[in-house]
Amino acid sequence: MKYWNLKKLNQSTIEKISPLPRSITKTFDKFKQELNPQAEMEALEEFRVSRYQTIASMKYLLAIIIVPLLINQVSKNFLIGPAVDYLWNIKQPGIFLNESQEERALIELQRFEEKLHFEILIGKFPDISSDLIKEKVREKALLITNDYVLESVNAIKNILADILSIGVLSILIISGRRELYILKSFINELIYGLSDTAKAFLIILFTDIFVGFHSPHGWEVVLEIILRHFGLPENRDFIFLFISTFPVVLDTIFKYWIFRYLNRISPSAVATYHSMNE
Template sequence: MKYWNLKNINKSTLEKVGPIPRSITKTFEKFTKDLDPNAEIDAIEEFRVSRYQTVTSIKYLVLLIATPILTNQLSKSLIFNPLVDYFWNRGTTTIFLNPSQEERAFAELQRFEEKINFEILIGQLPDISSEVIEDKIKNKAHEIAIYYANESADSIKNILSDLTSASVFAGLIFWRKRYISILKSFINELIYGLSDTAKAFLIILFTDMFVGFHSPHGWEVIIETILRHFGLPESRDFIFLFISTFPVILDTVFKYWIFRYLNRVSPSAVATYHNMNE
């Protein structure tokens, strides 16, 4: 039964987009099926295939999401945390992995010193000696050094644990190829089965979020977070170059998909999209 289901699911997955919109062909197919004397049996079989496809896709999707996350957290906590801490504290005195960390650390220390002087000038702190001020600055510098040393060690742990989880994710895809076809079919049916208004709303939501006029600020935060996660230098030139090119490429991909596929599958959804976007 399952192999027959896989055959039918793969067939629907590999369907090519024809010159006639899929909504019209599906309506015609439904009409011919209603005239078939075996329509009830076919409907039961179609329901079984749809149920198997949905359950299998959800299970596989949960597996693809949960397994790499659990692998990442467990490998980082049980393996890489003690391993990196042991070698980091034993054989290195490195605090910063890149100049961006130095700039942030020095700026934080400078703000702390300026804050002390400001509070003394406005009377919030008593007129203390320069030795006491120097001790406060030394203690703050020590705290900053510990913080950035831990951040550098965490970056190495993140790289190792992310590589491990990425390997597990790739293994799930490689060893479960037949489930990829089922998942693709399920996603196609889910997307193309939405109403025209829902399709247009999702397109506008994704395009405005990732390629809209306000998206560069979001991309800047995302890139800075990723670079800090892996301990890479936060190059402003790289960030601005990425922001000026990647959203344009993404916008082109969206437009190509709308023109090449959605316009043939559901032209009414494209018309709704243009009306909502005006």
């Protein structure tokens, strides 16, 4: 049974690219199937293969998503977290991991001072003394220090926990090559089985989000979140260079995929895409 399942999956993966449009080949295949005396048995077997493929793909997809995330959170909260907190409290290496954190802390403290002086000028604190102003600024500086100490410690925890999660994910992928192949075949059938309008809609949605006019702002936010997650300096030159090159490369790869594969498998979907995109 497993051999038959893999054989059917191999055929579905190979046959997804054809010299003729897929709609024409499907019409001929349907006509041949209706004339086949064993069509009912083959349809039942095809249903079993499709069911097996769907269940195996969902199990493997959930495994490669849930297991690394679970390992990440458990190790961060119960294994890596306490060890990093202990070592940080003993060695006390400092407050900031990079200059970007220090700049953000100084800007935050400067804004607090400006807000405090503004409130004094408008009469909100008319009788406040200079010593009390210094005390408030000092309290705010201590709060900012605590916040950035936590951010620095969490960045170290994130790096170690993510490395462990990537290791677990790599083990799952290497040990589950058969399941990965089934998942790939399932995704191919799911994507190429969509209607022409759905394919065109997903293509436009994908390109507008990742390589469209407004994508640089989204990439900038994503990069800043990732850099802060790992405690890396927010180098503006690196961010701008990435934004100016990566979406272009991604757009080129995507256009090549449309020309090389989708145009041969479903030319009507490509025509629908160009019509909707105009």
